[in-house]
Amino acid sequence: MPHRSTLIGAGTYLPERVVGNDELATRVETSDEWIRERTGIRQRHLAGPHETAAFMATAAARGALDDAGVGAGEVDAILVATSTPDQAFPATAVRVQAALGLRTGFAFDLAAACSGFIYALSVADALIRSGQARTVLVIGSEVYSRILDWSDRGTCVLFGDGAGAVLLRAGPEAGPGVLSTHLHSDGSGGDLLFVDGAVGRRELSGHLRMNGREIFRHAVAKLASAVDEALAANGLGQADIDWLVPHQANRRIIDAMGRKLGLPPERVVITVDRHANTSAASIPLAFAEAVRDGRIRRGDLVLMEALGGGLTWGSALIRM
Numbered sequence: 001m002p003h004r005s006t007l008i009g010a011g012t013y014l015p016e017r018v019v020g021n022d023e024l025a026t027r028v029e030t031s032d033e034w035i036r037e038r039t040g041i042r043q044r045h046l047a048g049p050h051e052t053a054a055f056m057a058t059a060a061a062r063g064a065l066d067d068a069g070v071g072a073g074e075v076d077a078i079l080v081a082t083s084t085p086d087q088a089f090p091a092t093a094v095r096v097q098a099a100l101g102l103r104t105g106f107a108f109d110l111a112a113a114c115s116g117f118i119y120a121l122s123v124a125d126a127l128i129r130s131g132q133a134r135t136v137l138v139i140g141s142e143v144y145s146r147i148l149d150w151s152d153r154g155t156c157v158l159f160g161d162g163a164g165a166v167l168l169r170a171g172p173e174a175g176p177g178v179l180s181t182h183l184h185s186d187g188s189g190g191d192l193l194f195v196d197g198a199v200g201r202r203e204l205s206g207h208l209r210m211n212g213r214e215i216f217r218h219a220v221a222k223l224a225s226a227v228d229e230a231l232a233a234n235g236l237g238q239a240d241i242d243w244l245v246p247h248q249a250n251r252r253i254i255d256a257m258g259r260k261l262g263l264p265p266e267r268v269v270i271t272v273d274r275h276a277n278t279s280a281a282s283i284p285l286a287f288a289e290a291v292r293d294g295r296i297r298r299g300d301l302v303l304m305e306a307l308g309g310g311l312t313w314g315s316a317l318i319r320m
């Protein structure tokens with residue numbers, strides 16, 4: 001019998017160090033005013049040396065397990081969405097598995113840049129629906145501070161570090177849970193947002209490069225059609241949505257999506273002001289915050305959407 005994936009816990013980790021816009025203005029030619037007006041960002045958390053993707057993912061995973069009241073021993077699979085793994089291999093996810101004291105089940109990473117969490121959620125949902133796993137940790141963990149060109153004001157002010165996790169468990173098909181996920185990619189846009197080096201090339205490390213204006217244009221158009229697709233697939237309308245939990249890249253993109261859905265601003269979960277863009281971690285960070293503070297409640301309909309390097313984009317519709 002097919003199962004539905006129910007979200008039973010959420011957890012987060014943010015690096016201790018908080019860096020405001022004014023501090024960045026001492027490094028590159030920028031200003032707090034420019035960053036706030038163009039992006040909505042006021043500050044970001046930046047990782048210290050010990051705060052790696054695996055370290056932060058493990059902390060977020062523990063938070064999700066505690067939140068659900070589930071022991072690590074019950075986890076069948078761990079999926080980590082990251083573009084900034086600790087090592088080329090083994091996967092960050094198996095480092096998390098070991099840190100949780102698990103020697104059963106399976107763990108792997110998934111790279112889809114800022115859409116990584118939606119991709120990982122979709123794969124985890126498929127594992128649960130097919131009966132291959134019953135309890136799955138889905139984690140987004142990123143340390144973009146290590147791949148930023150700190151002399152490029154066009155990108156270094158936009159990103160932050162952090163991790164978010166959710167715990168999924170197989171539940172009855174008619175119950176709450178993941179109603180649908182939709183994934184898309186178009187590799188012809190690969191040069192609009194990329195890292196110019198990796199272990200598979202001669203350069204051992206690289207820096208993030210972005211054509212911000214073009215990515216912005218794609219984000220507004222592609223996310224608009226992604227949310228229409230999610231609603232149509234479920235026979236739902238805009239008025240049915242209780243919460244939009246978007247990828248947190250730019251406040252202007254988020255506001256455009258809220259307006260398109262006819263949602264009042266207080267129904268859109270925003271963390272970009274405090275976290276900046278944490279790539280694959282941004283959606284679970286925002287989701288966990290809104291669950292923890294009591295905004296998102298049982299029975300609510302939650303729409304998640306993201307677009308990132310690839311290009312990759314997609315959506316998830318969840319009944320809490």
Ligand code: UT7
Nearest residue numbers: 030031034038114153154157212213215216219249250308
């Ligand atoms: O998560 C993955 C997806 N990523 C995104 O969704 C990011 C999408 N793009 C964006 O969010 C925006 O395009 C940015 C925030 C990156 C840039 O905002 P924009 O309004 O598109 O600015 P722009 O790139 O058109 O640049 C406007 C001006 C330029 O100066 P000129 O050419 O008009 O003289 C830039 O050089 O702003 C300048 N500029 C800056 N000025 C001060 C660029 N970065 C900065 C900066 N401080 N940090």
